Amino acid sequence: MPTAYITAPPEDAKTLARRLVDERLAACVNVVPCTSVYRWEGAVETDDEVILLAKTTDDRYDELASQVVEWHPYDVPCVERIDTADAHDPFAAWCADAVADE
Template sequence: MVLPEYVVVFCTAPAGEAEAIAKALVDARLAACVNVTGVQSSYRWEGAVQNEPEQLLIIKTQQSLLDTLIARIKGLHSYETPEIIAMPIVGGYTPYLEWMREETG
């Protein structure tokens, strides 16, 4: 299986913490860009349905950095089981993708 060169990673975090994670990922060149936006999350945790405001990090990076990025998020994140989901980028504006490559790694 051929892996995509670029991925978008979704991660939710508490307000305040999300911005710190975003900055750390960009500072470490593990992400070219991280968007942080507010979301309302509903999920089941420890047998009960939760409904909480969170912030969603939309992280753009290279597939080759994914394991290191996940480890870094886990080290910074307060959740026991943080959401960290990677989705392939199957195409896009070439100059932007080239910029992503230059800003990461």
């Protein structure tokens, strides 16, 4: 059961999270505020961002990642896959059901 680690600007994060769940690409998205320090175009930047942890399935991950890139306001959005081998079985089953086609 993979989780997508995504960062987004605060003003876009909840909309992106809701859209992922509405489209059944994610069963659940945790929205966590953070501060990011990064290098961009030769300068070190510091910005408020939001971490989105989007729980999905192997079958839905590629589409989730593609849609995040399409919907995201950044030119180079952070979308990273975290594979979870030891998910609680009932949670993994709920997640699979939540992202299944209706």
